[in-house]
Amino acid sequence: MRFLFHDEAGAPEVTLKGEAYKYIVKVRRHGVGDSVALRHPEASGTLYTYRLAQSDGRRAELMLMSEESLRIGAVRPLHIGWCLVDPKSVEKVLPQLNEMGIAGITFIACDRSQRQFKPDFERYRRILEASMQQCGRSEWMGLEIADSLEAFLAANPQTVVLDFTEETLRDTTGIGTVLIGCEGGFSEAERTLLASCRTLRFDTPLILRSESAAVAAAAKILL
Template identity: 50%
Template sequence: MLYLLNEDAGKEHLHVKGEDFKYLIKVRRHRVGDLLQLRKKKDIDILYAYQLCEISGREALLTLQSSQQKSVKALKELHIGWCVIDNKSIEKVLASLNEIGVQKISFIYCERSQKNFKPDIKRFERIIEASNQQCGRTELMQFDFVKNIDTFISANPDTKVFDFTDKTLGCESDFTTVLIGCEGGFSSKEKSRLASQEVFRLNTPMILRSESAALAVAAKILL
């Protein structure tokens, strides 16, 4: 853990209780005298250094030692338009996408998306907060819904499309928005709508799952 999110961060004296106490003392096994780093979501770019001064019962007392402006963000930006898939599949790769530096994910109900899948944005946000505390990132990934591919392309006309094609994504490629289909790919109607967009594939003979494609493309562009 590189820092702990706590909405009281910044106060001279901080009493840590509940889940934060369990994590710091029971899981991380911090002891009196240890220096801890904290941030709060409202001003997440400010890093606070606290000393653990006292542990009593189910509460720990921290004393502020210093504060500094320190942001940790990806060097590039990437916005993924992602046709809706099972939440469980998204959750498996979400922390990794966050560590790589994906800025935003827009979830889109494509024709082959199963309509009973509804992205759990609140849960995704909790996963991102936990991931940020582990990897040090201070930018919170953004999420939104877009009703269909037409709407997404209209709002993001420079979108590149991951699909079956002869063109492979090269190491020199650099773009900021990509559209990734769900399991089964795009329908014939959607392919026609996307005919004017630049389409690419990755240099592999294997068929990638939607979540594998999201990870691979993000790593290729951002790292």
């Protein structure tokens, strides 16, 4: 764990109770005199270092030692436009995408998206919170919904599309936004709409699931 999110981070004294106490003392085995790093969830660019002053078996008292502006993230931004898939599929790979530094994901209802799928941003944020504490990332991943594919392209005219085509994804220079289809890929109407976009494919004869494509694109471009 690189730090712990806490709503009182930044205060001269912080009391850890409940799950925060169990995690720091029971799981992470911090004892009196140890340093504990905290960030505030609404001002995550500042890292606060506390000293664990005392612990009584139910709560721990922390004393502020120092603070610094410390932003940690990917060296370059990457935005994913993702046609809606089963939220459970997103949840499985969200920690990996967060660790690799994806700046944001825009979910789009595409022709082959199942209409009952709705992104659960509250649950996604909890997943991201746990991932950030583990990997050290300080900046929250942006999450949003686009009203339509047309609206997404209007807002992101330099989008690169991942689809079945001749050109393979090799040189990633200048790629800031990638569009990934849902299970079943893009419809013919959508491919017509995307005709003016640069379209690339992975150098593999195998068909990737939508979430696999998201992780592969992130790794290829960011790592």
